Amino acid sequence: MSIMDHNGGSVIAMVGKDCVAIASDLRLGNQALGISSNFQRIFPVTDRIYLGLPGLATDVATLHERLRFRLNMYTIKEEREIEPETFAHLVSSTLYEHRFGPYFIEPVMAGMSKTPSGGLKPFIAATDLIGCLNFAKDFVVAGTASSKLYGVAEGLWEPDLEPEDLFETISQTLMNAVDRDAFSGWGGIVHVITKDKVITRTLKARMD
Amino acid sequence: MAADTTAARSIVKMKVDEDKIKTLSPHLLMAYSGEPGDTVQFAEYVERNIRLYQIRNLYALRPSAAASWIRRSLAESLRSRRPYSVNLLLGGYDTATHDPHLYWIDYLGTISEVPFAAHGYGSYFALSLLDRGPLEEGLATLKRCIDEVSKRLVVSPGNYKIKVVDKDGVREVEL
Numbered sequence: 048m049s050i051m052d053h054n055g056g057s058v059i060a061m062v063g064k065d066c067v068a069i070a071s072d073l074r075l076g077n078q079a080l081g082i083s084s085n086f087q088r089i090f091p092v093t094d095r096i097y098l099g100l101p102g103l104a105t106d107v108a109t110l111h112e113r114l115r116f117r118l119n120m121y122t123i124k125e126e127r128e129i130e131p132e133t134f135a136h137l138v139s140s141t142l143y144e145h146r147f148g149p150y151f152i153e154p155v156m157a158g159m160s161k162t163p164s165g166g167l168k169p170f171i172a173a174t175d176l177i178g179c180l181n182f183a184k185d186f187v188v189a190g191t192a193s194s195k196l197y198g199v200a201e202g203l204w205e206p207d208l209e210p211e212d213l214f215e216t217i218s219q220t221l222m223n224a225v226d227r228d229a230f231s232g233w234g235g236i237v238h239v240i241t242k243d244k245v246i247t248r249t250l251k252a253r254m255d
Numbered sequence: 256m257a258a259d260t261t262a263a264r265s266i267v268k269m270k271v272d273e274d275k276i277k278t279l280s281p282h283l284l285m286a287y288s289g290e291p292g293d294t295v296q297f298a299e300y301v302e303r304n305i306r307l308y309q310i311r312n313l314y315a316l317r318p319s320a321a322a323s324w325i326r327r328s329l330a331e332s333l334r335s336r337r338p339y340s341v342n343l344l345l346g347g348y349d350t351a352t353h354d355p356h357l358y359w360i361d362y363l364g365t366i367s368e369v370p371f372a373a374h375g376y377g378s379y380f381a382l383s384l385l386d387r388g389p390l391e392e393g394l395a396t397l398k399r400c401i402d403e404v405s406k407r408l409v410v411s412p413g414n415y416k417i418k419v420v421d422k423d424g425v426r427e428v429e430l
Contacts, residue, residue, distance in 0.1 A: 054365065075367050080379070082359055083367040105364035109330050148334065 050151050051102055051176070053078065055230030056088055057190030058099030059221055060157040060171040061204060062183075063213035066241040067169040069097045069157035070221045072192075072252075074233035075104055084233040084254065092118060093128050095167070095245070096158035097238050098138070101190035102176065103151035110150050113141060131158035131170040135180055142178030149176045153189040159240055167242050192228035199224045210246065214239050222252050256346045256420070257397055258286045259377075259412035274416055279305045280315040281424045283347040285325075288374050289362060290340040297341045301325055318347030318356040322366060330364030338362065342374040348420050355421070377404040377411075394419075398430045 058071040075086035088107055089099045098114070100107045117137055121129055129137070138154050154174050159167040173187035174180050181187060186204055188196035199220045208216055218237055225231035235250035262270035276286045277298050283305070287298050304324070309315045316324065322345050332338045345358040359365075359372040370390060373381040381400040388396040397417065405411045417428050 053363075075365070077361065077365075080382075082372070083369050085369075086367055103363070103365075104367075105326075105330050105333065108326060108364065108366060112327075 051153075052191050052230055054102075054104040055191050055228075056086070056101045056104075057188070057192040057196060057221075057225055057228065057231040058088065058101045058155045059186065059188045059196050059200065059217060059224075060099065060155050060173070061186040061200070061208075061213060061217045061220075062169045062171055063239075064207040064209055065167070065169065066208075066210045066213055066239055067157040067159065067171055068210075068213050068217040068237060068239045069099055069155065069171075070217045070235060070237040070250075071099050071101065071190075072221065072225045072231045072233060072235050073249075074231055076230060079229065081233060087236070089236060089238060091245075092134060092156075092158075095240055096129070096131050096134055096156065097240065097245075098134075099155040099157075099189070100152050101155070102153055106150040106152045110141070110152050110154075114138065117141060131156065131160040131172070134158070135172040135174075135182070139174050139178035139180050142174060142176065146177050151176055155187055155189050157238075157240060159242065191230040192224045195224035195227050196220060210239050210241050214246070214248070218248075218250055222250060226253055256284050256286050256344060257401060257415050257417040258288070260414045260416050261412040262291070264291070271414060276416060276418050277302050278418075278425050279321065280309060280347075282315065282350055282420055283318060283321055283345070284418055284420050284425060286344040286346075286374075287341055289342050293339045294341050297328075297339045301328070317349050317351060318345065318358070319349070319368075321345065321347065322356075322358040322360065322368075326360055326364050326366040329360065329362060333362070333364055344372055344374065346420055348422060350422070353422065373400075376408055380404050380407055394428065394430065401430070 055074050055076045060069040071089050075083040092098050156172045158170050160170040172182050186200045203216050203220050221235050235252050237248050239246040258275040260273050262273040279285050287294050340362045343360040348355050359367045359369050371385040380403045
């Protein structure tokens, strides 16, 4: 019934040991009717920041275009790549600008941020549709299967997972949650961001 | 790409030879449905703008670029005082990369590139048939979809217009 559930779809991000992961399903629907099983809602922002945009599909495209524009303006003005914390506030302010006629999206971000000593540490964040930021230390969820994702993630996640273990944890969390949600599913995609590379894998999931 | 040719108002068929597929450029087709009035107005707006681009730049927009432009028009319209309620299918042949594209677009500005697509009441029959049907036998599978809609849909329309776009451009075909 809600406009947030019109197209379906869910995103989750998790912190590991010197790595982060972000994953989403691939369904685009029109209420209960499935339209596409290859709808990408996670976008690379920089080499080490990824952004997931679950919610109304028209706003996925619109917000992605808008954020790409604001990010390019930032990069040109500052002559450097944006940091994940700064990017989270950019997303937040972009959404709050539309406080009384919002984009129906609840963004989820995952990335590696620079530390003062020159190292990299994992970063995840999520906001609601008007840009209220949530910086979590463990995992963040959003989308039509968010309540299920909370439950499964709470049971499976543990601190300091290595990239391969984090991949397994986030994949199982996503698949088991979206299989219980009628509006999410139809395949999945996982990105694991480590210090020096990003591992992207598509998941073979239930197609019903 | 196929669309029925009925223009109805309430329960009355007003016209039985309405063309609902516009040729936007030599290698681009757009089928449209939705609120009567909005559909033709928006389709002509798109048609003229795509033509203007072609005149100014001496080459046509590629299917992906045209799709993005049309999506944006609908998304901007959605948050205006009176949005267009038009649903579209955009099919085109990219003459630069030599591959076909099909886009499913709805009045909200939702866009998705898909192997097959449908709008309207017939979509429930057509999509489930296409989930299994052989997509390689394009026109034969398309005919099966139309036949299925004629067979199962209570208010099935009588006639269809079918257009094909490939490397040689746009042509109309009879089944």
